[in-house]
Amino acid sequence: MTTRYRVEYALKAHRRDALIEFIKGLLAVPFVLHSQPTASAEDDTLRDMAEDAHRRYAEIMKDVEQLINSHITCQKAGQLERSKLRFLVPSVGTFFTPLALEDAFKAQDHKRSISSRRFVAPSFNDIRIILNTAQIMSLARNGPLKLVTFDGDVTLYDDGQSLAVDAPVVGQIVHMLQRNICIGIVTAAGYTDGARYRERLHGLMEAIADPGNNLTPEQQQNLIVLGGESSYLYKSSPSDENGLKKIPRVEWQLPEMREWQEDDIQKLLDIAEASLKESVDTMKLKALVVRKERAVGIVPDGSHKFEREQLEEAVLLAQKTLDLSDVGKRIPFCAFNGGNDVFVDIGDKRLGVVCCRRFFGGVGGGETLHIGDQFLSAGHNDFKARLAATCVWVSSPGETVKCLEELNELLLDRA
Numbered sequence: 001m002t003t004r005y006r007v008e009y010a011l012k013a014h015r016r017d018a019l020i021e022f023i024k025g026l027l028a029v030p031f032v033l034h035s036q037p038t039a040s041a042e043d044d045t046l047r048d049m050a051e052d053a054h055r056r057y058a059e060i061m062k063d064v065e066q067l068i069n070s071h072i073t074c075q076k077a078g079q080l081e082r083s084k085l086r087f088l089v090p091s092v093g094t095f096f097t098p099l100a101l102e103d104a105f106k107a108q109d110h111k112r113s114i115s116s117r118r119f120v121a122p123s124f125n126d127i128r129i130i131l132n133t134a135q136i137m138s139l140a141r142n143g144p145l146k147l148v149t150f151d152g153d154v155t156l157y158d159d160g161q162s163l164a165v166d167a168p169v170v171g172q173i174v175h176m177l178q179r180n181i182c183i184g185i186v187t188a189a190g191y192t193d194g195a196r197y198r199e200r201l202h203g204l205m206e207a208i209a210d211p212g213n214n215l216t217p218e219q220q221q222n223l224i225v226l227g228g229e230s231s232y233l234y235k236s237s238p239s240d241e242n243g244l245k246k247i248p249r250v251e252w253q254l255p256e257m258r259e260w261q262e263d264d265i266q267k268l269l270d271i272a273e274a275s276l277k278e279s280v281d282t283m284k285l286k287a288l289v290v291r292k293e294r295a296v297g298i299v300p301d302g303s304h305k306f307e308r309e310q311l312e313e314a315v316l317l318a319q320k321t322l323d324l325s326d327v328g329k330r331i332p333f334c335a336f337n338g339g340n341d342v343f344v345d346i347g348d349k350r351l352g353v354v355c356c357r358r359f360f361g362g363v364g365g366g367e368t369l370h371i372g373d374q375f376l377s378a379g380h381n382d383f384k385a386r387l388a389a390t391c392v393w394v395s396s397p398g399e400t401v402k403c404l405e406e407l408n409e410l411l412l413d414r415a
């Protein structure tokens with residue numbers, strides 16, 4: 001008989017991160033053994049509890065750090081079947097660098113008081129943020145970091161909003177440009193006109209052109225925008241009308257992308273459109289179908305707000321339908337939940353990040369950091385970026401700023 005747990009797992013597996021769940025399970029044991037929920041605030045056992053929990057949590061993080069180091073060794077030798085981490089977490093992917101998990105835990109425990117909690121065990125968000133800090137520490141220590149790429153909505157700015165000149169993230173990006181770190185913005189927004197990207201990024205464009213920021217002409221051009229996941233590339237150019245210059249595809253496309261046939265692209269979009277129309281009909285959605293050159297999606301008809309479950313259903317149906325099609329095996333695509341819309345794009349974030357790496361002279365995956373907010377396995381378009389670069393998973397533009405502050409501070413310490 002199928003248990004409720006198995007049903008819940010099957011329904012929610014696309015909304016889990018296996019490595020984070022694995023670490024969360026390991027940390028639950030010392031929490032249960034060392035927490036003192038009945039102790040009073042004056043009781044010395046609370047201090048002892050926090051010290052014991054901190055020690056055990058740090059030991060577990062060190063153990064996971066060593067598992068990852070061993071996995072990287074197997075990865076380099078082409079023997080992933082010998083990886084103990086792969087045995088414990090079968091879906092674990094590629095690591096481009098080691099992760100300083102023990103040091104990252106100690107830093108975040110100081111900020112978040114994880115070891116002092118008696119009723120709330122180390123959470124998914126605790127572990128996600130520790131992993132972010134571990135990745136940032138590893139890049140800053142081992143370097144060189146040559147390229148940072150960003151998602152747009154919910155990473156650089158709030159969903160559907162634009163990047164104002166006084167946004168805290170703008171100053172952090174300018175600091176990286178001043179250090180000769182290249183910047184790529186890899187967004188699902190697919191515009192054939194640079195003016196539309198200017199509208200979304202006007203604050204950053206103004207900061208790059210501002211003489212007061214002391215960017216050299218070369219540094220000013222070290223930012224690109226890759227739209228439609230991997231369909232349109234614009235290079236920062238303060239002398240151009242919109243501050244952005246469109247680069248022909250022939251100059252930046254990967255060899256595998258040049259093999260795509262236009263008939264296949266349109267056929268894939270036809271299948272995706274039919275799937276999305278099916279979702280609109282079966283769930284009676286108040287939606288409009290939007291067809292673009294290299295994307296198709298559904299958006300609200302008016303100010304209607306879709307339910308999350310409706311969006312996920314439409315994404316998963318489109319994903320499964322395209323996975324089963326012949327053309328879906330020839331043309332990479334990305335079906336994703338945009339918060340209040342669903343789109344299927346030609347290409348994906350892996351290709352987008354690799355295009356950025358290639359454009360800036362062949363930057364390595366271990367020299368690249370991608371920052372995004374959508375890293376779950378389905379309906380989240382940053383997920384495949386993990387195949388192309390080191391990654392940091394944020395939940396808001398505020399978290400992005402905190403990560404960049406950490407990164408810039410560590411880079412300054414090592415300068």
